[in-house]
Amino acid sequence: MSNLRLLACTQCHTIEELEDFDGPPQQDHILTYLLKKHENNGVKHIGALFKVDEEKWKDENVKRDVTKRIAETLKGGETGLGSDFYNLQSTFKADALACWKQHNRRINCEDYRSDKKRITPNTAAERKEAGLPAYRSPKDRYLCDYCPIQSLVEQAARKKTLK
Numbered sequence: 001m002s003n004l005r006l007l008a009c010t011q012c013h014t015i016e017e018l019e020d021f022d023g024p025p026q027q028d029h030i031l032t033y034l035l036k037k038h039e040n041n042g043v044k045h046i047g048a049l050f051k052v053d054e055e056k057w058k059d060e061n062v063k064r065d066v067t068k069r070i071a072e073t074l075k076g077g078e079t080g081l082g083s084d085f086y087n088l089q090s091t092f093k094a095d096a097l098a099c100w101k102q103h104n105r106r107i108n109c110e111d112y113r114s115d116k117k118r119i120t121p122n123t124a125a126e127r128k129e130a131g132l133p134a135y136r137s138p139k140d141r142y143l144c145d146y147c148p149i150q151s152l153v154e155q156a157a158r159k160k161t162l163k
Helices: 029-036 060-077 083-102 124-129 149-162
Strands: 003-009 014-019 047-053
Touching: 003 029, 003 060, 014 029, 047 060
Parallel strands: none
Antiparallel strands: 003 014, 003 047
């Protein structure tokens, strides 16, 4: 099974095919040559490099679907950490705001960082079943971390450490 690389450019709106390369990037002369075409006045374009199976790429339906997904990704649907991450973060923010409103927008919240507001997943049983070690989080995450009150809590903590 051989792979093919696709160089997609957001500024030029192009997808270019190039052969696979597994060596050091400094020796990837084909990619270096193609990248030189993707800059204006010394400013490099933004894009991405994708690997696809060469045999599957020959199928026009696969090519059309992959091209469509790459185009959607480069339009801004998958920037930074990806849309799934940002959708999840937006959901947490909306849930935290609803909680804050439910608690009458009080600064002192009796639910602040309580167990029922913990969003760190309890996957102990699943991890044990899969033969994985227990999950050791550096710190638990709470819905409260997305609440408008969180910034006031952080400010108060900073004031205490400065005194």
